[in-house]
């Protein structure tokens with residue numbers, strides 16, 4: 001049998017016996033073997049038929065243990081990472097082990113302490129399971145595939161529990177967010193529909209700048225930002241929202257940035273994939289971040305729309321497209337970091353390093369040492385590579401990556417798990433860094449009104465992070481000490497840095 005771990009970690013691998021999975025489970029009731037009456041309390045009901053849901057199949061292994069199969073991306077069986085499903089009809093104190101058995105990747109932050117997210121009806125805020133209840137190991141029962149097992153104890157019979165790979169961020173949430181911004185009638189925030197996806201969802205384009213910069217004939221310095229080309233990379237949306245929230249705020253830095261720059265933001269490049277609960281692909285199974293060279297208006301309409309706009313701006317002598325940043329999430333690295341391009345021109349190459357260096361000074365979770373520059377052939381169809389080749393020497397194109405799991409603050413070794421708020425804070429710091437890059441700091445004092453500095457927020461956020469570990473949470477009453485069940489070798493605490501990983 002083929003050795004699954006030898007496949008490139010992001011490239012996915014063949015489906016094997018998962019080809020029986022056609023869609024998400026829908027209120028799927030697991031009854032004890034041989035029993036065919038009405039379900040009793042404790043006969044678990046699994047569901048993933050909701051927006052961004054993903055669970056393809058459930059198999060009961062024993063009274064306590066269930067094998068769970070991720071539904072592959074639509075029209076592309078090679079990608080199986082994102083999961084998001086509910087469980088109900090539980091009994092109080094019911095203990096279970098869930099095994100996610102068909103990941104398409106082998107390297108994972110599960111070895112470094114990452115854990116699935118959980119919430120329930122009565123506790124609607126997402127939280128991570130305690131890492132001690134999570135095991136990631138090579139399993140002989142599943143053709144030596146890597147399996148992630150977690151132990152869980154249900155504690156409230158009436159609750160519906162939801163489990164996910166990372167904090168979900170749906171298309172509908174995004175639309176509501178933009179609707180609420182639009183209702184504020186800000187004269188420096190504009191929303192337009194740049195195109196539609198294959199399933200007719202909106203491709204939104206935001207413009208944030210002072211109205212003077214949009215006057216006929218005005219020269220524009222443009223920062224172009226995109227997100228969620230890979231739909232399972234939900235942290236991308238939180239970072240992007242952090243950028244937008246900051247740029248539309250009354251913070252003196254935001255006001256100066258709006259006066260000097262035009263921010264064009266397409267926060268969700270793959271709305272169908274997000275809606276469907278895919279990890280990497282569009283409805284039709286395309287990894288859109290490999291089609292920048294020649295996007296088709298019918299197969300990759302959102303990418304086609306964005307590329308057309310960028311090329312049009314590039315050809316407009318009044319417009320200087322200075323930055324392109326595409327936001328992703330990374331499944332094996334810690335921290336935020338960037339990928340940039342390699343240029344023959346040494347001075348251009350050096351100048352390209354300035355923005356990530358400044359960001360590293362502003363954001364404690366951003367790592368310049370993990371930032372790397374490359375021109376791998378496999379990445380030729382990415383936005384960063386394509387636009388790096390198209391645009392002239394005054395433009396900089398980056399991929400901004402942020403870990404699905406955690407960051408390590410300089411001088412320490414402890415991994416701090418990302419929260420939704422911490423992802424948004426990275427976004428605020430990205431926005432703020434343009435002030436340093438363009439040396440606009442002296443202008444801030446001129447417009448400044450007394451406001452708490454960002455630094456204070458950081459101190460506060462840090463204080464929140466230092467709350468006691470979540471060991472008092474009721475979810476923790478699980479049977480961690482009894483597992484994992486002798487199914488394989490558990491390996492933890494291995495730090496896997498893989499800068500070559502595609503994004």
Ligand SMILES: [Zn+2]
Nearest residue numbers: 230328329503
């Ligand atoms: Zn990505």
